[in-house]
Amino acid sequence: MASALQNTDPEVHELIRLETQRQFDTLRLIASENYTSSAVLEASASVLTNKYSEGYAGKRYYQGQQYVDAIERLAIERACALFGADHANVQPYSGSPANLAVYFALLKPGDKVMGLGLDTGGHLTHGWGVSITGSYFTPVRYGLDPRTECLDYDAIRDLAKRERPKLLIAGITAYPRQLDFEAFASIAREVDAYLLADIAHLAGLVAGGAHPSPIPHADVVSTTTHKTLRGPRGGMLMCRKALRKAIDKAVFPGLQGGPHNHTTAAIAVALKEAASDEFKTYAHAVVANAKVLAEGLQAEGFRLITGGTDNHQIVMDVTPRGTTGKEFAQALELAGIVTNYNTVPNDPRKPFDPSGLRIGTAAVTSRGMGPDEMRRTARWFGEALEHRQNEEALRRIGDDVRALAAHFPPPGPYVAENTPL
Numbered sequence: 453m454a455s456a457l458q459n460t461d462p463e464v465h466e467l468i469r470l471e472t473q474r475q476f477d478t479l480r481l482i483a484s485e486n487y488t489s490s491a492v493l494e495a496s497a498s499v500l501t502n503k504y505s506e507g508y509a510g511k512r513y514y515q516g517q518q519y520v521d522a523i524e525r526l527a528i529e530r531a532c533a534l535f536g537a538d539h540a541n542v543q544p545y546s547g548s549p550a551n552l553a554v555y556f557a558l559l560k561p562g563d564k565v566m567g568l569g570l571d572t573g574g575h576l577t578h579g580w581g582v583s584i585t586g587s588y589f590t591p592v593r594y595g596l597d598p599r600t601e602c603l604d605y606d607a608i609r610d611l612a613k614r615e616r617p618k619l620l621i622a623g624i625t626a627y628p629r630q631l632d633f634e635a636f637a638s639i640a641r642e643v644d645a646y647l648l649a650d651i652a653h654l655a656g657l658v659a660g661g662a663h664p665s666p667i668p669h670a671d672v673v674s675t676t677t678h679k680t681l682r683g684p685r686g687g688m689l690m691c692r693k694a695l696r697k698a699i700d701k702a703v704f705p706g707l708q709g710g711p712h713n714h715t716t717a718a719i720a721v722a723l724k725e726a727a728s729d730e731f732k733t734y735a736h737a738v739v740a741n742a743k744v745l746a747e748g749l750q751a752e753g754f755r756l757i758t759g760g761t762d763n764h765q766i767v768m769d770v771t772p773r774g775t776t777g778k779e780f781a782q783a784l785e786l787a788g789i790v791t792n793y794n795t796v797p798n799d800p801r802k803p804f805d806p807s808g809l810r811i812g813t814a815a816v817t818s819r820g821m822g823p824d825e826m827r828r829t830a831r832w833f834g835e836a837l838e839h840r841q842n843e844e845a846l847r848r849i850g851d852d853v854r855a856l857a858a859h860f861p862p863p864g865p866y867v868a869e870n871t872p873l
């Protein structure tokens with residue numbers, strides 16, 4: 453029987469069907485992507501999308517909140533319990549608005565913010581020039597040790613003492629090593645700055661005990677909910693009790709209107725899932741898979757930034773192999789392996805055609821893939837490099853990738869016989 457969507461809008465239905473198939477057939481190695489559970493998707497696609505709820509539980513500007521209040525309270529309680537936080541705000545629409553709310557809560561325009569440069573693995577909202585955070589505030593950027601390509605906490609401390617930022621940000625989008633939140637906190641204390649830990653990439657690893665937690669160290673923690681945490685597209689802030697009012701006020705009414713209640717419900721479900729023993733096993737498997745994949749890629753002759761990984765990410769410079777990030781990412785996609793091209797530290801090339809690739813193991817681990825599949829994947833990278841200008845050979849690799857993927861159905865509305873929806 454045709455679905456409501458199929459009847460109303462066969463065009464959109466067909467595009468979603470094709471995307472579902474693509475997600476099933478390919479190895480999704482984009483470090484910020486994942487597969488949510490069917491339960492998360494169900495909450496996200498619920499009638500909660502029909503409700504307006506400006507305000508917070510118990511203090512809304514619209515009537516009819518008895519169930520929405522309960523849902524938002526559940527999400528907050530689960531976030532606080534899972535991460536050990538004093539307070540959580542689950543309303544930010546995503547990671548960028550969450551970070552902007554922190555700026556609005558703690559800073560005045562023009563104040564100094566110090567974060568990792570986008571070109572060395574930070575985020576746009578950590579004070580990069582094209583972002584509002586780099587134009588309405590005064591950015592100071594720390595980088596990486598040129599020799600190890602790792603964070604150099606002594607250099608960060610020296611810079612912070614010279615520049616005296618009001619906000620220090622510990623956060624990454626393309627950096628394959630653990631963050632030392634304790635070291636960041638001691639630097640922030642020394643210069644009397646607030647510490648924001650942006651764990652958008654790391655939240656699932658933190659929740660599952662596969663990465664140290666920033667909670668005892670940071671004044672505010674921001675995150676998205678859809679990367680390693682495996683929830684819906686959304687954002688979340690956690691903070692010390694003393695900042696609760698300022699953070700809540702900055703999210704609403706400071707920056708946003710009505711919260712997306714369907715997303716809040718889906719976040720609540722994801723947080724329940726993330727509190728399970730199964731999720732702890734998952735988080736550790738994500739890191740273990742990244743390490744095996746990194747070793748395999750090195751065996752294939754690829755140069756990895758920092759020489760390896762201890763989170764879910766691998767960043768590699770492919771220019772020593774005679775290609776560029778963009779050319780290789782396009783070749784890999786023909787071979788059924790989906791990544792994103794990325795700058796490498798001190799990249800002489802432009803961001804739209806950089807020297808590197810960023811890959812991550814959160815999504816393939818959600819499919820139940822393990823070390824054997826990671827070793828196989830590393831060999832496919834080597835084969836795709838060799839045949840990068842041979843579309844037919846790349847598509848043949850794609851057939852093998854699809855055959856492997858069929859044995860690992862992801863969570864969500866996919867079925868093993870490869871006929872989703």
Ligand code: DSN
Nearest residue numbers: 483484547575625626
């Ligand atoms: N776009 C996200 C990522 O891919 O890391 C960060 O916002």
